[in-house]
Amino acid sequence: MKRTLIRGFSLACGLSLSALALASEVIKVSSQPVANTTHAVENLQKQLGLINSFSANFVQLTQDGLGNTLQRVEGFMQVEKPGKLRWKTEGIYEQLVISDGKSLWIYDADLEQVSIKDMDNRLSETPALLLGGDVSAIGDDFIITQAPGENAIRFILQPKDTSQLFDSLELDFNKLDEQQSLTQMIIRDASGQVTNIRFTNVLNNPKLNQDLFNFNIPKGIDVIDGRQGKY
Numbered sequence: 471m472k473r474t475l476i477r478g479f480s481l482a483c484g485l486s487l488s489a490l491a492l493a494s495e496v497i498k499v500s501s502q503p504v505a506n507t508t509h510a511v512e513n514l515q516k517q518l519g520l521i522n523s524f525s526a527n528f529v530q531l532t533q534d535g536l537g538n539t540l541q542r543v544e545g546f547m548q549v550e551k552p553g554k555l556r557w558k559t560e561g562i563y564e565q566l567v568i569s570d571g572k573s574l575w576i577y578d579a580d581l582e583q584v585s586i587k588d589m590d591n592r593l594s595e596t597p598a599l600l601l602g603g604d605v606s607a608i609g610d611d612f613i614i615t616q617a618p619g620e621n622a623i624r625f626i627l628q629p630k631d632t633s634q635l636f637d638s639l640e641l642d643f644n645k646l647d648e649q650q651s652l653t654q655m656i657i658r659d660a661s662g663q664v665t666n667i668r669f670t671n672v673l674n675n676p677k678l679n680q681d682l683f684n685f686n687i688p689k690g691i692d693v694i695d696g697r698q699g700k701y
Contacts, residue, residue: 508609509616510614510615510616510625511608511609511614513616513625514605514608514614514616514625514627514641515605515606515608517625517641517643517650518605518608519605521549521551521675522550522551522675523548523549523550523551523675523676523677523678524547524548524549524550524652524672524673524674524675524676525546525547525548525549525672525673525676525678526546526547526669526670526671526672526673527544527545527546527669527670527671528544528545528546528547528667528668528669528670529542529543529544529667529668529670530542530543530544530545530559530665530666530667531665531666531667531668532663532664532665532666533663533664533666534661534662534663535661535662535663536662540663541563543559543560543561543563544559544560544561545557545558545559545560546558546560548676548678548682550678550683552571553569553571553572553589554569554570554571554682554683555567555568555569555683556568556682556683564578564579564580565577565578565579566579566685568682568683568684568685569589569683570683570684570685571589571683572588572589573586573587573588573589573697574586574587574588574589575685577685581692582690582691582692583691583692583693583694584685584687584691584692584693584694585694585696586693586694586695586696586697587696587697588696588697588698608627610630611629611630611631612627612628612629612630613627613628613630614626614627614628615628618645619642621644621645622642622643622644622645622653622654623642623643623645623650624640624641624642624643625640625641625643626638626639626640627639627640627641635659636657636658636659637658637659637660638657638658639655639656639657639658640654640655640656640657640658641654641655642654642655642656649674651669651672651674652669652672653668653669653672654666654667654668654669655667655669
């Protein structure tokens with residue numbers, strides 16, 4: 471189950487680095503479905519482009535293709551551009567993930583282990599960059615469809631590179647909220663597994679302490695450092 475949590479992070483938490491919060495300006499998005507057009511790309515870029523920082527509680531539910539629950543975790547996350555993240559799950563699957571924009575730390579207290587890796591700058595391999603990085607070339611990596619629902623505007627992103635970890639990523643923005651905040655993220659993979667992340671107590675563009683994005687390695691734990699360079 472621990473491996474499932476880490477995999478869930480690479481798909482979901484990684485996504486959280488992207489533009490998860492919106493500024494106070496209201497963005498006017500077409501109410502008609504827009505599929506695979508420059509309009510859908512531009513509308514998503516507008517939504518993501520106003521994001522500076524974000525904080526929220528989350529519930530992450532992972533189910534198999536038959537709808538059986540594989541894992542349910544809760545936690546709290548904070549994001550800030552460029553590429554900064556603090557993602558903490560609670561309970562029996564407690565885990566802390568921190569990024570300073572250059573390096574990524576994944577800390578498992580029960581395993582007494584921390585893994586460190588370089589941040590990947592490719593959108594298709596690090597979906598996190600959708601929420602905290604440059605989305606100017608997002609149309610090069612994804613086929614994007616826009617479909618409004620009753621209470622939300624949904625963007626569906628399908629990687630053009632079929633070797634990626636997920637088949638599709640769905641982002642729901644609450645169109646009843648004046649700021650059109652991100653409320654839900656759904657990741658689907660080729661096996662039929664679905665990871666659903668719901669956000670509550672959302673704060674858009676809060677002022678965050680920079681110490682949140684620094685990780686001090688505790689004494690006596692195993693360190694797996696996969697970075698290519700030194701910072």
